[in-house]
Amino acid sequence: MLTQITDSCFYMKGHVNIGYITKNGKGLLIDSGLDKGAAKRIIKILKENQLPLHYCIITHGHVDHYGGAKYLKNEMEIEFFSTKIESSFVQNPVLEPIYLWNGAMPIKELRNKFLEGEETDIFGFLNEGIQKIGPFTFEVMPFPGHSYGQIGILIDDVLFAADSYFGVDVLNKHKVPFIVDAKATIETLEKINDLDCLGALPGHGDFEAKFKSTIQANKKCHENILAFLLSSIEKEENGVYMEDLQTIFFQQYELSPANIGSWLLYRTSFTSYISTLIEKGLVSISIKDYKLWLQNTKIIEPRSS
Ligand SMILES: [Zn+2]
Structure with missing residues (x-):
């Protein structure tokens, strides 16, 4: 199902939320889902709504956000964009099992579709600040903490926040969110808390116009763990x-x-x-x-x- 946020901004709710923006007959996707199945679902929803697709931004190199990219690229010839460091994981998916296994070649058990996706070429790197892809102008916000070079996308006053924070239900379920840097995670949350925009969509959870209490719940979770x-x-x-x-x-x-x-x-x-x-x-x-x-x-x- 496609949910509309503004005239041009939409999202598809799922295990991982997928953002979608359309302008001047072009379509931009934010993240691509876990696998071929997720990618097929994206294509189906866009077709049903007669919406175009030309570009995709990968917010960070975790499989649930880039795993569908390969199939999308084969089917639709779309161009992918990400930050330089996160692109490393999309282009060399074995790196995630490698870092989880202390840098050694990972055991077979770790080489599964939840930790290692299919490699996909990144067309262009995104830097902090105002960026343009086709008719789309947006702000790239560095949101490190959950991954090394994760980014959020602020477009048409809507924040696609990736996994910088989680919906409260998701947070309670996981108890300990995945992070690679606690200090950066908290600083990113403070940055989002200071942001004044129409609303925000996390990678996992609901779109909220009033998202500050969710940000505070995430911050509290990390602070409590540090204190413990x-x-x-x-x-x-x-x-x-x-x-x-x-x-x-x-x-x-x-x-x-x-x-x-x-x-x-x-x-x-x-x-x-x-x-x-x-x-x-x-x-x-x-x-x-x-x-x-x-x-x-x-x-x-x-x-x-
Ligand atoms: Zn993630």
Whole structure:
């Protein structure tokens, strides 16, 4: 189903929301869905509504946002655009299983359609600021945090926010959203919170004209996790092994991933929160007994007698 937001802006609701804008007989898609099935659905909906398609922006290189690109390109000869770094993942899909598997060649179990899509060539790179593709003029907003170079698209005063935030229901379901940088995630949320526009559509969740409370709920979620991890480290006077803290974290949030891939996604989020605590100078990291060791940096100076 196609939902209209403004004269020219639409979206197709699904597991991943797909944005669509039309102007002067041209069509621009924002993200392409998970796979061939999602791409077929996009083509069907556009045909039913007699709408054109010429271009597609990939907001970030996660399979649920670019997996349908290959099929769309074969069927419709459309041009794809993304940021330079996110294009790396669209053009070399094995990179996601590689980074999840600590940079080593990934085990077969990780080479599935949820973590590794079909490679698709990117026609052009998008930079921050006002950009033009055909008759479309829009603002590219860097939204790093959920991925390295994710972007949001502000067009006709509507924000297509990608996975910079999640709808409250989705947030509650996941408990711990996937992120690669906690500090950048929170800064991106603050940037969106300051934005004055007609409304925003996240990659997963509902379009909202009043989206600020959803942004605040997302921010609170990350801040709560950071506070929990910091207090867990502070509790241990001498420090804690990073892998033990990870277990405490999984237990606290009752994370029971169904497969290795999901476990690794949660581990990446966990590592991102730890990175932020280290970068903020609140936690130090070293090696003890062959393992990574985390300590609170609030060391009390011994009193001089
Ligand atoms: Zn994503």
